[in-house]
Amino acid sequence: MSEMKFVKVSKPSISDFIRAARYRILFIKPAFYRWEIEELLSSIQKNNINKCELYFEKGDESIRFGLGDTEALNLIIKTKDKFNVQTVNRIKLSILVVDNNCLIYSPNIAQLDDESDLDFPSGFYGDESLVKKILLELPGNDVDISTNIKEINNPFGEIRNFQPQGEQLINEQLSNTLSKLENYPPIDPKKLKKINLYRNNFKILKKQLLGIKIKNKKLNINSFLKLLESKNERLLSSWNIFSNEDINKFQNMYHFEKELQLIDNEFIIDIGRFGSLIKTQQIKDYEERINKLKDEFINFMKGKFEGENRFFKYIDNQNKHNYTLNQVLNNSRNELIYYLESISIDDKTFLNRLLEEDRFLKRELEEERITLREVYNNYIKSFVDNRLKFPNKDEMLGKIDIKFDLYDISDELLNSNEDFKKYLGRIDLVELRNYEEGYQLVKE
Numbered sequence: 001m002s003e004m005k006f007v008k009v010s011k012p013s014i015s016d017f018i019r020a021a022r023y024r025i026l027f028i029k030p031a032f033y034r035w036e037i038e039e040l041l042s043s044i045q046k047n048n049i050n051k052c053e054l055y056f057e058k059g060d061e062s063i064r065f066g067l068g069d070t071e072a073l074n075l076i077i078k079t080k081d082k083f084n085v086q087t088v089n090r091i092k093l094s095i096l097v098v099d100n101n102c103l104i105y106s107p108n109i110a111q112l113d114d115e116s117d118l119d120f121p122s123g124f125y126g127d128e129s130l131v132k133k134i135l136l137e138l139p140g141n142d143v144d145i146s147t148n149i150k151e152i153n154n155p156f157g158e159i160r161n162f163q164p165q166g167e168q169l170i171n172e173q174l175s176n177t178l179s180k181l182e183n184y185p186p187i188d189p190k191k192l193k194k195i196n197l198y199r200n201n202f203k204i205l206k207k208q209l210l211g212i213k214i215k216n217k218k219l220n221i222n223s224f225l226k227l228l229e230s231k232n233e234r235l236l237s238s239w240n241i242f243s244n245e246d247i248n249k250f251q252n253m254y255h256f257e258k259e260l261q262l263i264d265n266e267f268i269i270d271i272g273r274f275g276s277l278i279k280t281q282q283i284k285d286y287e288e289r290i291n292k293l294k295d296e297f298i299n300f301m302k303g304k305f306e307g308e309n310r311f312f313k314y315i316d317n318q319n320k321h322n323y324t325l326n327q328v329l330n331n332s333r334n335e336l337i338y339y340l341e342s343i344s345i346d347d348k349t350f351l352n353r354l355l356e357e358d359r360f361l362k363r364e365l366e367e368e369r370i371t372l373r374e375v376y377n378n379y380i381k382s383f384v385d386n387r388l389k390f391p392n393k394d395e396m397l398g399k400i401d402i403k404f405d406l407y408d409i410s411d412e413l414l415n416s417n418e419d420f421k422k423y424l425g426r427i428d429l430v431e432l433r434n435y436e437e438g439y440q441l442v443k444e
Contacts (some may be wrong), residue, residue, distance in 0.1 A: 004130060009105045015039050017098050021049055026097035026134070028055040030107050032066020034225040037075045044082050055138075057091050067107050075329065087352045097135075100128040111339030204407040205268060206275040207290075211399030217241045218389055224340055229349035239336050243392065246328050255314045256297050263289050271423035275407075283406065288403055298397050301325045326393040333390050340380045345373075354379050409433075 007013075018025065018039045025040060032054070044052055054076065062068055076083065094107045105123030218238040225235060267286040268276040278286060293310075300311040303326055344350045351372075355362040358379055364370045370378070384390045409432065413420050424432075 004124055004126045007103075007123050007125045008121065009103065011035070011125040014096065014103070017096065017101075017103060018043050019046075021047055021098045023049065024051040024097065024099055025049055025054075026051075026053045026095070026138075028091060028093070028095040029068070030057045030062035030065075030091045030094075032056060032072040032076070033069050034071040034075060037072045037079075041075075041079060041082060051084075052082060052439060053086065055086045055088060055091065058087045058089060062091075075294070081340050092415050095134060097131055100131055102126045102131050102134060122416050123434070180358055197436045199432055200409050200430055201279045201280060201434070202409060203280055204271070204409060205278045205283075206405045206407070208403040208405075209397070210401040212405065217338070219390065221336075221340070221388060223387060224344075227350050228344060230347065235343060236339070239332075239339075241332050242328065243332075246332070255311055256293075257294055259310055260290070264294065270317065271420070272419055274413075274423065278406075290404075294400065294402055298400055301397055301400075302393060303327065325396065329391065329396075333384060336390070337380050337384055340384070341376050341403070345376060351376075 014036070018036075019042070021043050025043065027040065029036075040052060043049060046311050056062070056068070063070060065072070076085065091107070094103075094105050096103045096105075103123055103125055103136070105241070217240075219241055220238050222237050225237065263286070264276070267289075268278045270276055296311060297307045299307075300309055355365070361370070361375050361379060365375050367370065414432070
């Protein structure tokens, strides 16, 4: 039997055709969609297909024109062992061979979205005679037509008989079309001029480190001193949250900058006051590496010593818990509480104000459920946390961040700024941009 039929092509019918495969699939398209590759993989696994060839175009243009998607390309790369992949320069038709049958149709997927009102065919369905001709055109293919498999039922709908429309309806349609064209005129190709477009291979990167460096911070305690009867000038009016020894412990900023520099050396090129240059294709990897570095640093400062963390190598394993921010803050807070207790324990005015302000503590003391020392301790702890706002580790570590700003390299910067051009000695100027051809409407 030798025949070729006009057919109506749709996504479901293509899926059914692929699922019917028993020993061979050959798919030729400019680019693929994810759903097509998923159907192929499903058929390969379910029907144990060992001949599945993919032909598609080199480069990214077909995907950019909407004839395929990036997800499909990723899936092909991940499952490349399932396919025999070939890339060619130009493909104008989609050809799908399944066993001894084939489908030829337009690669424009828009034709497959809605076929309900189709009057004319959108594809050709052929048998083994056409399959042989296709295979002969492709080098390295065995023209093997199996006679031991079941004939595939044509899954593609045939076109209904064309019904001519009346003259009045045709005139209305032509009038509506003309009205749209007059209101929104099409562009005359003769008025388009060819121009050069460019895509930057690099971007300017500017980053800002926030909250990384641990600096000493003074806590104003005058609000507590006002509760005391005696106004001793020798009393401290502020409290250093970190001692000099603590600051020395937290020279982790140096370690962070050291690790950050190792990453920067891989990805970016310093251009002085302009920031840095980074390849556009490496931006995602760079951000992932930097965010991982930040997360490890925060976990290190929190004292989470399980798992892999590059900052462990900078500390003595036996004393590592002394380096945690939480431990240092707790020590400083406890010392402040002890100091405030020591200057207020014998101050009767302070005790009276305390009990007047905190009726709960007063009742607990009167009913002898807590001691006087515990009253002082509980009140001062609450005062330090809620009135003096003693910082905690989550508050401080929550401010740690690395901000990225990316900028395009403008023509003015590239061609007119002499300071900027001085930094480009390490980069071939040809590499900064890719130039492509395009069209622009000529203004009259």
